[in-house]
Amino acid sequence: MVDKVLVEALKKRNSEALKSVYLDYKAAFIGFAKKYPLDEATIIDIYQDAIIALHDNAVDGKLDHLKSELKTYLFSIGKYMIYKRLKQQKSMYSIDEDTTLDSLKIDTDYTIDLIEDLSEDQQKLQMAFKSLGEKCKAILTLFYYRGFTIDEITNELNYSNKDVAKSQKSRCIKSLKDLIFKP
C-alpha cells in the first residue's frame, strides 16, 4: 500500500519521495552488495543507478501493478547491475558464466534503460533542447518522457483548451528544428 503511494509520488517527480526511497534502502543495499568484490563508492554509484532505473520504470507505468515489494524490485535491478559491472571488470574478477546475467534478466520482469552515450544527431538535439524556454521543456517532457496525451497536458499545464496545448507543442518542435537545421 505504502509502496503504491511512493510509486505515484515518484511518477510526479517528487523529491521527498525520491529521497525517502533512496535513504530507506541504502544501508540494506550496501550490506547486500558487500559480498561482491566492489568498493563502497562503486556500490553507491550502482545503487544510485538502480534508483534511477526504478524511477524511470515508475514513470513508464511498469510499477503500476507491481506484485513484489518495491524493495525486492529495487534489489533485483541492483543485483543485475552488480553482475553487469562485475562482467565489465572481468579481467580482474572471475565470475560465473555469462548465463548468470541472462537468466537473471528473464527471471524478473523489468527493463533497465540507462542511456549512456548519445549519437551525433542526439547530441545536436540535446544542445537545442537545452536552449529552449522552460515552457517548451515542460510540455515536451510531459509528452515524450512521461507519455502524457494532449488532453492530460492541457490539464496539467492549465492550458485553456486542447488546441492551445497542441499548437504550443508544434511551436516547440519547430523551434527545435530551426535550432538544429538552420545555421
Added chain:
Amino acid sequence: MTKDKLIAHYFSKTLSPEAQKEFDHLLATDPEFKKTFKFQENLKTVIKKDTQTQLKEELQSFENSTKTSSKTYIKWLVAASIIILLALPSFWYFGSSSLDNDALFANNFTPFENVVHPIVRGEASDDLKSKAFISYEAKDYKEALNYFDAILKESDNATISFYKANVLLQLNKNNEAIKILEQNNELPQKLKVQQQWYLALAYIKTNNTKKARVSLNTVIENGTYKKNAAEQLLEQLD
C-alpha cells in the same frame, strides 16, 4: 488516422492493435514518416538522458548532505559569508570581473571527496596515507598537505598529486595547483575528467577564462561527471 496522430499515440502508448499495424507498415515503407518519427524518438531519448542526469545529481546531493551534519553546514555558511564580505572591498577596487570569477569558483568548488582510501574508524591508521586522508576528510588541509608531500617524497603517485592539488586550491595556492593539474597525466582513467573539472575551476580562480573554457568543454564532452554544472559554468563565463 493522420500520420501525426499515429506518432502521438505511439508516445502515449495508446495505439490500438490495428493502428499499431498501420504504424509498423508506414515505418517500413514511408521514408518521410520514418524520418519524422526518428526525430521524435531521438527527442525522447535526449529528454530521458537529461532527466537521468538530473536524478543522478540529486541523488549525489543526498549523499553529500547526509555526510555533513547541518551544524557544520551552518558553520561553512557563516565562513562563506565572511569571505564574501571580505572580498567586497577588493571587488570595488579591481572591478567586477574579478569578483565574478571568484564567485563562480566559490559556487562550484568543493574538494573532491576521498574515494581512493576509505577511512574506517577504529582501524589502525598509522601509515601516511591514512593520516593524510583523515586530515583531508576532517578538512584540515594544511595538515593534509604535509602528509601528501611526505607521500610524494617517497614516490610519485598521480592520484595523491590530484588530491594535493585539491588541497592547494582550498588553501588558495592556485598556481601551484594548476602546475600539478596540467602535468598530472598518469592519473587513472576514471579520475581524468574530475581533474579537468578542477583545472577549469583553478583557471577561473586565476582569471584565465580562455583555458577554463577548454577544460570545461572537455568535461562536457566526456559527459560522465559534472556535465550540467560545466555547461552552466560555461554559460556564466560568457
